[in-house]
Amino acid sequence: MTITTDSPTKASLLPGGSDPTVFDPQEAWYPIYYVEDLNKGKLSRFTLLEKDLVIWWDKSADTWQVFEDQCPHRLAPLSEGRVNEEGLLECPYHGWAFSGIGDCEVIPQQQSGRQAHTSARACVRSYPTAIAQGLLFVYPGVKENAAQTPVPIIEPMEEESEDWVCLNIFRDLPYDALTLLENVIDASHIPYTHHKTVGNRSNVAPVELEVTESGKQGFKGVWQEGPRKGQLGTQYTSFNAPCLIWHDLTSKQFGRTLTAVYATPIRKGQCRLFARFPFKFSSPLPRFFIKLTPQWYSHINQNGVLEDDQIFLHHQERYLAASGGGENYSKAFYLSTKADLYVSELRQWVNLYHADPFPNQEFSLALSKEQLLDRYHSHTKNCVACSQALNTIKKIKVVAIAIVILIWAAIPVASLLTTISSFWIVASLSGTLLISGLTWWQLHQLEQKFYQGQEIPPRNL
Numbered sequence: 001m002t003i004t005t006d007s008p009t010k011a012s013l014l015p016g017g018s019d020p021t022v023f024d025p026q027e028a029w030y031p032i033y034y035v036e037d038l039n040k041g042k043l044s045r046f047t048l049l050e051k052d053l054v055i056w057w058d059k060s061a062d063t064w065q066v067f068e069d070q071c072p073h074r075l076a077p078l079s080e081g082r083v084n085e086e087g088l089l090e091c092p093y094h095g096w097a098f099s100g101i102g103d104c105e106v107i108p109q110q111q112s113g114r115q116a117h118t119s120a121r122a123c124v125r126s127y128p129t130a131i132a133q134g135l136l137f138v139y140p141g142v143k144e145n146a147a148q149t150p151v152p153i154i155e156p157m158e159e160e161s162e163d164w165v166c167l168n169i170f171r172d173l174p175y176d177a178l179t180l181l182e183n184v185i186d187a188s189h190i191p192y193t194h195h196k197t198v199g200n201r202s203n204v205a206p207v208e209l210e211v212t213e214s215g216k217q218g219f220k221g222v223w224q225e226g227p228r229k230g231q232l233g234t235q236y237t238s239f240n241a242p243c244l245i246w247h248d249l250t251s252k253q254f255g256r257t258l259t260a261v262y263a264t265p266i267r268k269g270q271c272r273l274f275a276r277f278p279f280k281f282s283s284p285l286p287r288f289f290i291k292l293t294p295q296w297y298s299h300i301n302q303n304g305v306l307e308d309d310q311i312f313l314h315h316q317e318r319y320l321a322a323s324g325g326g327e328n329y330s331k332a333f334y335l336s337t338k339a340d341l342y343v344s345e346l347r348q349w350v351n352l353y354h355a356d357p358f359p360n361q362e363f364s365l366a367l368s369k370e371q372l373l374d375r376y377h378s379h380t381k382n383c384v385a386c387s388q389a390l391n392t393i394k395k396i397k398v399v400a401i402a403i404v405i406l407i408w409a410a411i412p413v414a415s416l417l418t419t420i421s422s423f424w425i426v427a428s429l430s431g432t433l434l435i436s437g438l439t440w441w442q443l444h445q446l447e448q449k450f451y452q453g454q455e456i457p458p459r460n461l
Helices: 143-148 177-184 187-193 284-292 295-322 326-332 338-352 384-415 422-448
Strands: 002-004 030-034 044-048 051-058 063-068 104-106 129-132 135-138 165-173 209-215 218-223 235-240 244-251 255-267 270-280
Touching: 030 044, 030 051, 030 165, 030 255, 030 270, 044 255, 063 129, 063 135, 165 284, 165 295, 177 255, 177 270, 177 295, 177 338, 187 295, 187 338, 209 338, 218 338, 235 338, 270 284, 270 295, 295 326, 295 384, 326 338, 384 422
Parallel strands: 002 129
Antiparallel strands: 030 135, 044 051, 051 063, 129 135, 165 270, 209 218, 218 235, 235 244, 244 255, 255 270
8 A cells, every 4th residue: 555645645543553641653654765765676675663674666556565575485585586577576585476465476386276375374464655755654553544644744845845955864873763863852962962064062052942742742842042052043843753853943044944854763773864954045046056966975974974973872872771771761861951851851752652662672782883884884875876976986996097007008108209299298198197096096085985984073083
């Protein structure tokens, strides 16, 4: 079942299930991919709430399908298979093939006239999907509830949608979805943690936050003074349970700016971040330059910002667990100012509505800095813009080194010439050699940024 927000059905259920005292993390929509990063000719894999999923393009239904990543025959991962010539998802192990609704259509080993493929045991579990604001969402709960439950969109982007210009990035993060939400909602860390990237220590000032409404579906708040000592105006914050937070800021200098983050839980201690930065500028010039900037270049910079706090958040959540976990947050944390009000409100929401998606589970052993700063597996290989840019850089490097080798071989021959022009030939070849070598070196340095982050954050340089 695929839902599109172009013609939405009226939502009659709220996320989290019908029990007013419990927020069930299964009964909600979660983004799993930007649609632009999916390839109709390839299978993609994702893990949502510890469930391995396979994503594939169903050409007969003209839509993306999401299945449990297990063949019912011998439990082989379907993501290692293919979409066959008939447009069916084919298992790599024995060739069982499935339609877009999960029904088994083909068992190659079955004798003619037999009907084993019609058994419910031969079917693959399919999940409801929705596409909204360029994201593919999945509903992991009761399938019948999906169409009645609203997809969590960034509501301001629906207002005069053509006026917005948006920067997007995703990354698989080595810490919990709740840790990510807690970090995003904490505006007071930006001047320190992100000093020299998107913050500055000189902008530190008292932060007086206020919660204006709160309930099972999340909460809203306001920071009257706003960032940069009030220079940018009042900032409004919304937490739409269980996975979406956005900050909304309108200033005379820049127009309207949103900072929106989805935290999609993969497993305990790991989540996928979808960060969106919609701008509605008061001047057309910034909009022009943002659209002009290559997406891969923006992603390199945005990955650097994410790495500002990636290492210490990975360890912080383990220290919290050792201190009794989130249920004991008020004793483990010393939340002494109103700057921590949203953090406290989020933790209270989790505890009050039993909303931890992985209760009573333990974190894995802490990762090394090198593992924490990995960019290739956590972003590049699944990002169309960055993977294409990386392949282009590799090709140009090959050309550059080939030119270096050819010129290196040609210079001795040219130097043997006795004509007057031999000097200029050698000089030209030497110059080209230098330029090609420098080009290779610069591209090599750039190439590394697609693989690994910087161990020392800019704030400490």
